[in-house]
Amino acid sequence: MHHSLPLDPTSAAAIADAGLRYALVDPGDEAGGVAWVRADVRGFHADDVDHKDAVDNLRAFTDRRMTGVYDDTAASPEIPVATVSSWVTSLTTPGTPEQTQTMDAWAISSVTVSPTHRRRGIARALLEGELRTAVAGGLPLAALTVSEATIYRRFGFACAVLVADWSIDTRRAKWTGPAARGRVQFVERAALRAQADDIERRARRSIPGEVDRWGRRWDEFFGLTPDTEKESKGLRAVRYDDENGEPQGFALFKLKEHESDFSAHTVVVTEFVAVTDDAYAGLWRFLLELDLVTEVRASLRSVDEPLRWMVADARAVRKTAESDHLWLRVLDVPATLTSRRYAAPGSIAFDVRDALGFAAGRFVLSTDASGAAACTASDAPADAEVSLDIAELGALFLGGISAATLRAAGRLTATPDAAAAIDRLFLSPTPPRLGIWF
Template identity: 35%
Template sequence: MTDLDIRLITPSELPDWLRALNTGFLRPPTPSDEQVAARRSHMDFARTQGAFDGGRCVATFRSLAQELTTVGGAAVRADAITNVSVTSTHRRRGLLTRMMAADLAAAKERGDVAATLIAAEYPIYGRYGFGPATCATEWEIDTHRTGLDRQLRVPADGDGGRIDLVDGAEVRALGPALHERLRASRHGVVDRDARWWEQTTGLAEFQFQPWTEPYYAVYRGPGGTVDGLLIYRVDATWSDAKQPLNGAKVRDLIAVTPAAERALWHYLCSVDWVSTIRTGLRPADDLAPLLLPDPRAARVVTQADFLWVRVLDVVRALEARTYAVPGSLVLEVRDAAGFAAGRFHLDAGPDGATCAPTTRSADLALDVRELGTLWLGDESVLRLAALGRVEELTPGAGARADAVFRAARRAWCPDVF
């Protein structure tokens, strides 16, 4: 059997790497010249690995720099992992394990606090120390059952704000600052670079699907400040009886005030001919259904894990966030890879925390993947203890840790990367 060579790829190998990536994700294998050129323009080849068998790429792996907001609004450096594939002819040969080990070691050396990814398949990444840290929910709204008067002026709550339809150029000018405001207030949100806004507004090509211009709406508060942005597309479905049955699909809805959130949802529910709305992936505690007079007009169509987190630096991760109530805990963190293993004393509270290695007896013992699940405050320590995934070593420590770690709102990551 030919030796398998795992290494960083060179720019000249990008077409073969993309062919392997397309194969793994069940897309047409051969990339176009335009796809290769678009990728080459922004690829960081120092963070792009490939596995080669006889000169042919059979596995892919890439990471990129990311900032992730934790509880309390502080952002930490993260290693965002993406484009992971292993060709079906080369499974069960340790290719992903070797690429993951190299990437995480490099991230630890760089000083990244955590690694992140969106898991296409659930069972794979726990063995590398990742735990599901956010979940995503999508609703389908029957606009005719919302209880809203679709003839009312929008926004109709008299707050003095307004909704304007804008174009892509205005979104590129207004969107980044708005998103930074969101990122400072909602844990789980990751940063968006200029390319994200270019792809979302058609200025840069998205490699794997044709561009269709969406609609863009912004909400301006009474003082004229942009407090919300909605991006959506609408299909062209009509019934045989010549009745409009158009469906709207939300690409992005971000709002930094309750008034903006309410106005944008009410606006979309009032668009003529739109019978159903897919909300896109929202936090599990999203306000959208409860903003409707009849919340039953919204039914859940997707409920799943979303952002996965792998803690690399326990001290910096735990010190970066705030905590619901004061509390002191000693955590025994197990990490087979060694990046985050140790015993740590956490002294936490609403104003922040201190964390340091310690030799004191542990109150709780858990694997690093459970620490990743708990870090953004979206899971219960007591639930994990009931599942045998957190070990309570001091009586009552589980309930104490649950009160300390949980956040008032659910963590939310709006973006696939």
């Protein structure tokens, strides 16, 4: 569907006024695709790729809508001076395993502008064009992960998912958690790659904030692409099978040798997926009890990992960093707010501001005891209980950011009781998380 959406005419006009050309990349045009990939790679300061590697990288964009901005007077006019890619992804929203909720969102990635063409309004034209395209395609929400946290609020985005890096001192982290009933076994990376989609898809059902993976990204994780194969020789793969022999989780990790003490390796976990609590316990215990290891590191994990409650010394499990990760932009308030389950019955009236004009208005959210919701626009003259910008509504949506915190920070206007009511309704039983960049 998204491949057939036309270029946004407003952005096309703005880019033309800057003396540049706004164009979609034809997925069947290898030369155009390679040029676009080279611009994308350059925009993120990575090493240039040759034609063969660029063609391989294009596999990641098979299902994406690739857009470029071109300067036909440049020394290499075939290479765009700005890029963006987008696609429809499935986003998990709060609920329970029995009430799995997902919604379609407009994922935005590959946002680059060449340093030779900055301060010409290109990024604004690209981002606003993506939002208008999403609205035209009927998508109620846009999503992205960001390399610079100061850019996207002006477009109505806000952080909805925080993630953490964790370090575990295995000398102090004696296992006191549950004994897993299944078993952990080493498997070949290629064999596990064939099972990864199904295992991760089942695990994702209970984690708000997670999105679809795609084929080449999985191949990269498993070290099965030309650009990752060499550096992934030391990558190990283990799978957790339950007592019935069904795969319920897996982990990918590397061992980093200490320069002066062979008994003090560090385990770097690059992927950790658990469908069940049993698989979570079994995989973590395996990692923490590896011989000749003194530290385990894992990134892009939940800010509230159960692991710290599974060892004798909770101080052995340290959060070494916490940062914003998934940013959301609400484009249709009723469609977005009714795409998730809520923790309690109640009713809240919101006054929503939107400088770009996509989703401003007054809305009443009503939830029932089952967690289902209705959300309607309202012309009632009475003051709403909560007044906020569209960005803050996106921050609240997945239940990982507190309304009371936003109120204290001056980011929304509400009484303490109204902020507490939002937190009661929006609370997610599982903290939102996103385990990849896109």
